Amino acid sequence: MGNTLAARRGATYELQQGYRLMMLPAVLAVVLFAIVPLAGMFALAFSDYHLIRGTNWEFGWRNFVRMLSDKRLMNSVYVMAALSVFGVIAQVLIGSAVAVGLQKITGRWRVGRVLFLLPYAVPHVAVALIWLSLFTPTLSPINAFFDLFGVTVPAFLTSQWGAIFAIVVADTWTNFPFAMLIIMAALQGISPDLEEAAAIDGATRVRTFIHITLPLLTPALLMITLFRFIDSLKHFPMIFVMTKGGPGRSTQATNYYAYVQTFQNSNVAYGAAIAVMLFLTAALISYHVAKLNQRVTT
Amino acid sequence: MGRIVLRGVQKDFGADTVIPPLDLEIDEGEFVVFVGPSGCGKSTLLRLIAGLEDVTAGAIDIDGVDATDAAPGKRGLAMVFQSYALYPHLTVAQNIAFPMRMAKLSTAEQTRRIDDAARVLNLTDYLDRRPGQLSGGQRQRVAIGRAIVREPTAFLFDEPLSNLDAALRVGMRLEISELHKRLKTTMVYVTHDQVEAMTMADKIVVLNAGVIEQVGSPLELYNAPRNLFVARFIGSPMMNILEGRAASEHGAAAIGVRPEHLSLSTASGAWAGRVGLSEHLGSDTFVRVTLDDVDEPLTVRAAGERHFNVGDTVHVSPDADKLHRFDESGLRVV
Amino acid sequence: MKRMLKTVVAASIALTASVASLTAKADEVNVLMFGMPYTNGLQALAADFEAETGIKANIDVVGQDVFENRITLTFTGGTGDIDVVHTPVIQVQRWIQAGWLQPMTDAVAEMPGAADILAGPLGAYNVNGDQWALPFFAGVGLMSYREDVLEAAGVGVPETWAEMLEIAPKISNDEHAAIALRAVPGQGFNMFIFPMVMRAYGGSFFADYEGGDLTPAINSPENVEALKVYVELINEYGPEGAGNFNFAEVNAAAQNGQIVFAVEGTGIISQIVDPDKSRFAENTGIALPPGGPAGRSPAIGVHGMGIPASAANPDLAAKFIEWAVSAETVSKIALAQSFPDFTTASVAENPDVVAKYAAIHPDFLSTRVAALDLAIGHYRPLIPEWPALGQAIGESVNAAINGLMSPEDALEQAEQDMRDILGL
The missing domain is CATH 2.40.50.140 (Nucleic acid-binding proteins)
Structure with missing residues (x-):
């Protein structure tokens, strides 16, 4: 039957069928491991599921109403915003600078390409442990070095902004290679003739970068910023390992707060509601990324 | 204006000498074509003149001034690339205006020159488009327009026609020749196509393995090739x-x-x-x-x-x- | 609508978890533990269990955060893919309340080895008249100190926290700080150590825990005083950055000679006094943690193994637990790992085990027993809400240490948080 159908509808139909078949595993995986749990999470978010207080399976908006007046949640959003904004800016700036530098560098220094990728390959928990030691004065070689000159490096992890700085540094260290990779690919797509043309047109290196290279990198920069921003909404391992949300509660980003509510406070429904909010935020940004991507590539 | 003199110019890439010491004079207003097989060093020679490559030894004078170490933008030259090298994010008008913006010319002057160039090059209707929306021939004209508005002492062309189809190439050949007649500015033109060389040049420089085999007018080369290489290279079908x-x-x-x-x-x-x-x-x-x-x-x-x-x-x-x-x-x- | 949503919840959890449960087989026992010396040692002995019983044991040892995620999924979905689960005593009440565990009273009654388990830790799992798990670990709070430094300063070993405060300035210098204590927030982090100070000063979490009055009392004057001591010790006499120390940093600081005193669990103290691990070990002594006006209350943390309500093979699970806490198995682990925290009494009579830990430090095992004697079972309250309460109080304690709040305000906030969590 398949044969006659294919014959009647032509080779294109057969190809289309093949392509659809190729997508099947991915579709199944998304449905099984994304859509189903997501539906569960949404339903939980409207429920009263609580591991200790008991559950009556009453559904309503109570969790979302509570979120509106939850000062800890508001605080967690500020923390998340600070971590995300500073982290993403640092990653994009450093990643771009390294990418531009690596593109220009020739010879032996090109091994830097591989070298700079390494932080990206280190698991986040390990990254967090490395930076926890570096920011712990009694363990840190940085402190030991400055102690030689009688200079005391402050303990970053014991103040709110110091801890946020430390987490941003760790996050940047492991994630700037992502920005670097994308920018390197984008730079590869820019013909070297353009820089030469600009040089002949009388532009200095700086003006060439500002007027030619930078505008051509804009789509890539936008994409990285948004991708990294979405990813940064999921801040967890760095906080969990480096500060446990401290000092006090001052580095409890939203995702960490959801963990506290779900696993420490047993309030699974409220944790799910926070997760839903995070998901919707990420989805909203993703939607704009997709739209932007379409505009840039067509 | 537009006299270029190369004295003992040499270029090495690492341990390889691609251009052994070489002397060449390009006179004011001349249309000089560098021709030779691929890899003969003709493009490198042009890039040395442009300042896109540093000379290993020797000197380049432009209008009597030593320009050997001058930045590309300071040599008063304009260049048209094989790829056109148009700035994809800028409109045609902005592309043409770019060198003038860098030179900080007044907006009025910029507009005047853009309009002039657009008229000459039939680009008036396309000034607001981006390079991606233009045909190959139109892009080529934008690249030329961007070169013209600088009012350079000399134009450098690096195989400008090789990305065009045969019919367009003949047309653009004529346009460039006419442009040269009207502007009377020195033009240095690189090609591997001896037909382009014969039809456009005042003076042809035949290059082989970085060495000048012969310099002369098209007919001198045709009638009296100095050696077997030139004899074979000039003329179609081959001698x-x-x-x-x-x-x-x-x-x-x-x-x-x-x-x-x-x-x-x-x-x-x-x-x-x-x-x-x-x-x-x-x-x-x-x-x-x-x-x-x-x-x-x-x-x-x-x-x-x-x-x-x-x-x-x-x-x-x-x-x-x-x-x-x-x-x-x-x-x-x- | 309500039914539909409930179905969605159940279906989604079951569907997600059932993928994991596909591996469950009838003649195998699936064990989920989180990483510590005992569990690592147990994992290495899985083959012994199979050799003895013919039952295959799949022992999964994961990180603590992964562990919490997995059990929540499995227990909520009731998928039965775990037969034996790591059960910290601090969680057991909450899990019972949530209906996640099944009692093993009858199984334990038939185990001859159960009599060999230390009564205190065993009793910690006796809730509402049923036995819910068997303990394998009881870590207690101990103190290590640098004998050479104390001798040089001409001071003795402090018996109370007040004495500690007196001694601290005399032994703090550029080379080393006086003491390091856990500061990072968490019921298993600073809330493992801080209650030792609280209880020494007569403080408690509730108005009358033993009498059944669970009115929060964390803002009591005794507790405020204790917190001030804790804050002063860490900030004035602790090393740089001590406000973010956890056990790993305390351990490292002691092993590097950066501190004189460490008050820690047995797991950490055993490393601090181990000559193989610390070059200061030879000059390090062990003592009971300091007390106060209200006596001495060493920290205690008990871990055990329980059987999830949804376990597919509860009988095999009980068999496995019996084997896992048997004197023979525990002795092997005590010898193979750094594991002096066993709760199987007769292991302490095993000459090899005694020799091993005596070689590390002669006073170690005896001081541990003395501390165990003093420790109260409800050092941290044994109520389902404890994880939430410990988290909130720990955050307040940490905020006070790092100067975000005064000790008074911090405990006032903790009081309010406790009321919120308990629904008062």
Whole structure:
């Protein structure tokens, strides 16, 4: 039957069928491991599921109403915003600078390409442990070095902004290679003739970068910023390992707060509601990324 | 304005010398074409003049001033790239305006020059478009427009027509030639196509392996190639080269005779041979003739339509006045 | 609508978890533990269990955060893919309340080895008249101190926190700080150590825990005083950055000679006094943690193994637990790992085990027993809400240490958080 159908509808139909078949595993995986749990999470978010207080399976908006007046949640959003904004800016700036530098560098220094990728390959928990030691004065070689000159490096992890700085540094260290990779690919797509043309047109290196290279990198920069921003909404391992949300509660980003509510406070429904909010935020940004991507590539 | 002098210019890439020390003078207002096979160093030489590559040794003077170490933008040159190198994020008008923006010209002056260039190059209707929305020929004209508005002391063209199809190429060739006539600015033009060189140049520089084989007007090169390389490179179809007995008869190690300077006869002639394939162009017929004791077949140009059968015996005679003689080292014997 | 949503929840959890449960087989026992010396040692002995019983044991040892995620999924979905689960005593009440565990009273009654388990830790799992798990670990709070430094300063080992405060300035210098204590927030982090100070000063979490009055009392004057001591010790006499120390940093600081005193669990103290691990070990002594006006209350943390309500093979699970806490198995682990925290009494009579830990430090095992004797079972309250309460109080304690709040305000906030969590 398949044969006659294919014959009647032509080779294109057969190809289309093949392509659809190729997508099947991915579709199944998304449905099984994304859509189903997501539906569960949404339903939980409207429920009263609580591991200790008991559950009556009453559904309503109570969790979302509570979120509106939850000062800890508001605080967690500020923390998340600070971590995300500073982290993403640092990653994009450093990643771009390294990418531009690596593109220009020739010879032996090109091994830097591989070298700079390494932080990206280190698991986040390990990254967090490395930076926890570096920011712990009694363990840190940085402190030991400055102690030689009688200079005391402050303990970053014991103040709110110091801890946020430390987490941003760790996050940047492991994630700037992502920005670097994308920018390197984008730079590869820019013909070297353009820089030469600009040089002949009388532009200095700086003006060439500002007027030619930078505008051509804009789509890539936008994409990285948004991708990294979405990813940064999921801040967890760095906080969990480096500060446990401290000092006090001052580095409890939203995702960490959801963990506290779900696993420490047993309030699974409220944790799910926070997760839903995070998901919707990420989805909203993703939607704009997709739209932007379409505009840039067509 | 626009006199460029190269004195002992040398270029090494690492341990490789791609251009051994070389001298060249380009006069004001001249249309000079660098021609040679790919890898001969012609583009490198142009990039040295542009300042896109640093010279290893030697000096480059532009209008009597040593420009050897001057930045590309400070040399007063404009360049048109093979890829056009248009800025994809800028409109046509912005592309043309770019060098003027860098030179901080007044907006009014910029507008005036853009309008002038657009009119000359038929781009007036496209000023608001981006390069991606233009055809190949239009892009080429934008690149030229961007060069013109700088009012440079010299234009540099790096194989500007090789990305265009054959018909467009002929048209653009004429446009560039006309532009040169009108502007009377020095132009240095790189190509691998000897037809472009012959049709456009005031002066052709034939390069081979980084060395200048000959400098001269198109007809000088055609009539008196200094050596076998130039003899083979200039002229289409290629000059026939004969060695051995035929050459020694003329007291040379090798003789060359262009297809148009050979005549065919079924009855008698200098050399006897058999007809191979013929190419019929209508106006001419190119007949391949294999001589009895020569491996390479000769190409003979016969006017109009001539018909031979493959294997026919024919006689070929050179026009004695147009015979080129070369010695053992390949140099022309006068 | 309500039914539909409930179905969605159940279906989604079950569907997600059932992928994991596909591996469950009838003649195998699936064990989920989180990483510590005992569990690592147990994992290495899985083959012994199979050799003895013919039952294959799949022992999964994961990180603590992964562990919490997995059990929540499995227990909520009731998928039965775990037969034996790591059960910290601090969680057991909450899990019972949530209906996640099944009692093993009958199984334990038939185990001859159960009599060999230390009564205190065993009793910690006796809730509402049923036995819910068997303990394998009881870590207690101990103190290590640098004998050479104390001798040089001409001071003795402090018996109380007040004495500690007196001694601290005399032994703090550029080379080393006086003491390091856990500061990072968490019921298992600073809330493992801080209650030792609280209880020494007569403080408690509730108005009358033993009498059943669970009115929060964390803002009591005794607790405020204790917190001030804790804050002063860490900030004035602790090393740089001590406000973010956890056990790993305390351990490292002691092993590097950066501190004189460490008050820690047995797991850490055993490393601090181990000559193989610390070059200061030879000059390090062990003592009971300091007390106060209300006596001495060493920290205690008990871990055990329980059987999830949804376990597919509860009988095999009980068999496995019996084997895992047997004197023979525990002795092997005590010898193979750094594991002096066993709760199987007769292991302490095993000459090899005694020799091993005596070689590390002669006073170690005896001080541990003394501390165990003093420790109260409800050092941290044994109520389902404890994880939430400990988290909130720990955050307040940490905020006070790092100067975000005064000790009074911090405990006032903790009081409020406790009321919120308990729904008062």
